[in-house]
Amino acid sequence: MTRKIKDLSYQREKIDTPDDDFLNLDWIRKGHERLIVISHGLEGGSDRHYVTGMAKLFRDNGWDVLAWNNRSCNGEMNKQRILYHHAASYDLRTVVDHALEKYDYQEVCMVGFSLGGGQTLRYLGEESEFGLPDRVKKGMVISVPCSLPESVDTLGLKGNAVYEKRFLKKLKLKIAAKAAQYNDIDISGLDDVSTLEVFDEKYSAPLHGFKSRSEFYVYCNPFPYISKITRDIMILNAINDPLLIGNCYPYDLANEMPNLYLETPERGGHVGFAQAGEKFTYAERRTLEFFEGSTFRIIED
Structure with missing residues (x-):
């Protein structure tokens, strides 16, 4: 049964892309200096429970939230011939650049689920090719097919x-x-x-x-880009995730890269990580801990 996230509302903004298409961005703005950018999974959107759960936890703990929708996702068909895919980091770059140009955020952190995790890894790993804003500090990817051909x-x-x-x-x-x-x-x-x-x-x-x-x-495939990432990045992939195998668990890279944190709990499934009796999932809590390294509060409905 999919959980219901209450007391959460977005403000939508439609922005243009360089190729004359558009992206729908869903905001929770409270005037904070920190922003979390959330990228959804295959055929998902900002309305998926794993996105709204993450959004609510960060909203309650002093962050602004930007949950963006890939082209054609969440109810509106895009204009161009292309749709979206794991390597659509160009659209994620458009989203981040827009947010930083429009608002004076001092810290931006990225979280991506599954396909959105692949986009996040590629975006962060393309720093040498396209640059990366100094205000982008950390990334977290959850249930991500690090090795797409195997997945x-x-x-x-x-x-x-x-x-x-x-x-x-x-x-x-x-x-x-x-x-x-x-x-x-x-x-x-x-x-x-x-x-x-x-x-x-x-x-x-x-x-x-x-x-x-x-x-x-x-x-x-996002795997070749992981070793190029210079910012702190955490990969949270459950061992019992039915869609992950082989190099989706990049242990060797984690041993080589001091900025790569790899967690592979026994259980969690694919974009799951629910904990009995807890309002937020382990993935949501762990993301907040990783991004700010402090305790956080749970606001009851």
Whole structure:
């Protein structure tokens, strides 16, 4: 059962992208000097419980909140031909640059879930190529497929059919809507697509300019960017996460990088980490602890 986060409201802002598209940003602004930027997972949005739970905890502890929605997510189809993917750090960069240009935040920290974690790792790891604002201090990624090609393979496992079915249903609706915008997108046979691998081969890869899904996955893989990160970064990946395997648990990098903190608890699932009798998840609490290194308060509804 999905938990309900009460007493939380956003203020929406629509911003333009450099390629004449738009992004929907959901704010909680209280005039604080610290900002947390939250990036959601595949086919998620700022309304997902794992985003709103994180937003509420940080709001209650002296942070402004910016939960952004990837192109086409959370109810509004974008204009351009492309949708979004694990490597869409260019949109995350647009979001952060906008926030820092508009408001005088002294500290910005980034948190990303699953796909949003991949985007966050890539954004932080592209510092040598695109630069990184000094006010961006730390990053936290949760249930992140650090090694995307390996993670994708787990979706074919029998126990993960529920994830694949849910993602595929939403993506099929989305590609049909995109075909209504661009009539050269061929959706004949869309109903017969039964796996994400086939969907990515037929739609995701070519839509974003790749020859094959394997080429697409290699490009979107955040793993090569982790070693390039200079800011403090924490990876929280549960051992029992059904979508993670192999280098999704980068122990060797954690041993080599003094700024990389890797936590791999036995339990937590995929974007779960619920604790019995607790209002906030372990992931939410751990993120706040990592970002500010102090105690925090829980405000009851």
